[in-house]
Structure formats: C-alpha cells, structure tokens
C-alpha cells in the first residue's frame with residue numbers, strides 16, 4: 001500500500017516537472033530587428049525585418065506604420081511550424097506615406113504555450129524619417145574650362161545636409177568638401193582616359209539616398225597626347241627586375257617580371273592612390289602656384305602613350321601619368337607646395353615615393369627617390385627639400401617623376417606650375433566659398 005502511494009507520488013511529480021518544463025521551456029519573446037534602425041528613408045525604400053525565435057519558433061507577425069493619426073498596415077502573416085528565422089522585405093513605395101517622422105510598429109508572437117497558451121509577444125517600435133526630395137544644388141562658379149587630363153574647380157551649395165556630393169565622370173567620383181561658410185568646393189579632373197563625350201555631373205546625395213543632380217557649364221579642350229617608344233634592353237631588365245621578383249615568384253624570366261609589373265603592379269599602385277587621395281584636408285593648405293624642381297629638363301610628359309619595344313617588337317603599351325624631370329644624379333627635390341606628408345615609402349613602380357596632401361583631394365607625388373627626408377604626418381613648406389632623386393622602382397636612370405593627383409586620379413602637373421592658370425581656374429574661385 002505504502003509503495004503504491006509512493007509510486008503515484010512519483011508519477012505526479014514527474015508529470016509536474018515535465019509539464020512545468022514544457023510550460024516554462026520558452027518564456028522569451030521573438031527577437032525583432034528592423035534595418036535601418038534609425039535615420040531617413042527615401043520614398044521607395046525597402047525595409048528589412050528579421051525575426052528569430054530559437055526555442056518554439058515564430059508564429060505570426062504584424063507590422064504597421066504610425067504616422068500622425070493614421071495606422072497603415074504593412075504586413076500580417078502566420079508562419080508554419082518550426083519557423084525559427086524569418087526575413088521579410090517591406091517595400092515602402094506603395095504605402096500612402098507623407099514626408100516627415102513615422103513609427104514602424106512590429107508585433108511578433110512565438111509558439112510557446114507560456115501565458116496560458118498565448119505565447120510570448122514582442123512589440124518593437126522604430127522611428128524613421130521619410131524624405132522623398134533629393135537635395136537641390138545651386139552652382140556659384142561660372143566658367144569651367146578643362147583640358148583633357150586637366151583639372152577644374154566648382155563651388156556650389158546644397159539645400160539640405162548631404163552624405164556625399166561631388167562630380168561624377170564615368171566611373172570616377174571626385175568628392176566636394178564643405179567649407180566653413182557652408183559652401184562646397186569640388187576639385188575635379190577630366191581624366192586622361194575618359195571618353196571625351198562623357199558629361200561630368202554634379203551630384204548630391206542625402207541620408208535617405210535621394211540623389212540630386214546639378215547641370216553646369218563646362219568646356220573641354222582636347223589635347224593631343226604624344227606617342228613615345230621605349231626600348232627595353234636585357235641590361236635594363238637585369239638591373240631593374242630583381243627588386244620586383246619576390247612579388248611574382250612564378251615569373252620565369254626578367255621579361256615576364258617586367259610584363260607583370262606593368263600590367264598587374266601598375267594598376268595596384270593606381271588603386272593605392274585612390275585610397276591615399278581620400279586622406280586629405282578639407283581646405284587648401286597653399287596659396288601660390290606649384291614649384292617645379294629647378295634646373296631640371298623635361299623628359300617624358302603627362303599623357304605620353306608609351307609603346308615598350310623588346311627585340312624589335314611591341315610588348316606592351318602604357319600611359320605616362322606624370323612629368324619626368326632630369327638633372328644631376330641625387331639632385332635635391334623640393335616640396336612643390338605647402339602641405340602634409342601622407343605617404344613616404346616604397347610603392348611598386350614608383351620606387352621610394354613621397355606624396356604630399358594640399359587639401360580638397362589635391363596631392364603631389366615624387367617618385368624614384370634615392371633618399372627621403374620626411375615622414376608621414378610631417379608638415380612641409382613650399383620649396384623645402386624633402387628628398388633626393390634616384391632610380392628606384394621602374395626607372396631607367398636617375399630622375400624625378402613628378403605627379404599631381406586629384407582624389408587619386410593623375411592629372412597634368414604643368415597646369416599647377418602655371419601661376420596664371422592657377423589664378424584663373426582655381427584660386428580666383430575660392431572667394432565664392434567665403435560668402
């Protein structure tokens with residue numbers, strides 16, 4: 001009798017524990033997450049909702065948008081058993097919403113029997129701002145006369161805060177920088193390799209990703225770039241390729257190394273310039289035209305189309321994107337203008353190379369150096385000796401390869417040496433940004 005009683009007690013206890021376990025197994029509500037979590041959305045934005053409930057699964061969800069006194073239904077859905085993860089896209093385009101603040105209210109329920117079978121409910125609200133209007137751009141500068149491969153400056157303002165603005169030409173984007181007055185300045189180029197039919201566009205994007213476009217007057221002067229032939233001798237290959245061999249261990253001959261340097265390392269170095277170009281002051285750090293290394297003869301020019309000849313055959317074609325200046329070996333290299341050193345290291349074809357930032361994406365580049373006397377972060381003055389010329393990198397003999405780069409895109413340096421061009425095209429427009 002006594003054992004039977006104990007047995008029933010045990011069974012009741014087991015049922016209580018089991019039932020209790022099942023009842024209390026899932027007391028946590030589903031997790032709901034909306035992207036974006038805050039900020040502005042455009043008219044046809046698509047919000048992403050994710051729901052998760054690892055224990056009992058998601059049973060149903062309801063999403064509404066509350067704006068002023070309206071509650072607009074967005075989604076109401078039941079899910080099959082064992083739905084542990086849910087991802088829903090919520091297009092805003094067809095909903096009758098107004099610009100301004102709104103609240104997204106998400107209510108999700110799981111399959112738990114907790115709360116006497118009703119399950120766990122979560123209600124999440126996210127506050128967003130609807131913005132259907134792109135920024136309006138007003139252009140303040142008038143004449144924008146560019147040479148192919150050359151530069152220009154545009155001054156403009158925007159009607160609302162922007163996440164980015166600037167000039168887009170083909171695949172290249174030149175960012176504008178906001179000045180203390182609120183006016184933006186964008187230094188841009190007509191890149192040497194962009195189709196001359198391409199139209200530069202001034203764009204401004206707000207936080208909701210609405211893109212406004214501004215048309216502006218510009219005139220493009222075409223340029224006849226020179227053609228040049230460069231003979232590649234075995235002597236040159238034997239002297240210059242060992243420094244690159246470790247980058248291309250599979251290249252069997254010095255000629256293979258050379259072709260890889262030209263075709264693979266060169267574009268990598270160019271891509272690096274794009275990164276360095278973003279590391280720039282938001283205002284110009286200089287006032288006078290750029291200095292040219294004194295007592296040096298111009299060798300190769302900007303935009304020279306080079307054919308490389310080996311044993312009488314063209315083995316490769318590349319464009320020269322700076323100006324080569326030759327004087328005595330190990331000649332002094334002056335900083336072409338006042339600025340901050342943003343690069344001083346070995347960089348592939350450029351060898352030992354210094355890049356100085358002059359603001360608004362404008363940077364000067366000094367390549368093939370035998371010695372560098374400045375470090376990253378140093379402030380340098382116009383004319384200050386920063387290095388000695390050499391033949392490091394892909395240089396046949398001792399010379400300075402001088403480059404001017406705008407937001408990572410090489411432009412014709414000769415413009416920046418010309419005080420008249422600098423005044424007419426650049427510095428005379430700076431006053432427009434002071435008002």
Ligand SMILES: [Zn+2]
Pocket residue numbers: 300320322323324400401402
């Ligand atoms: Zn060069």
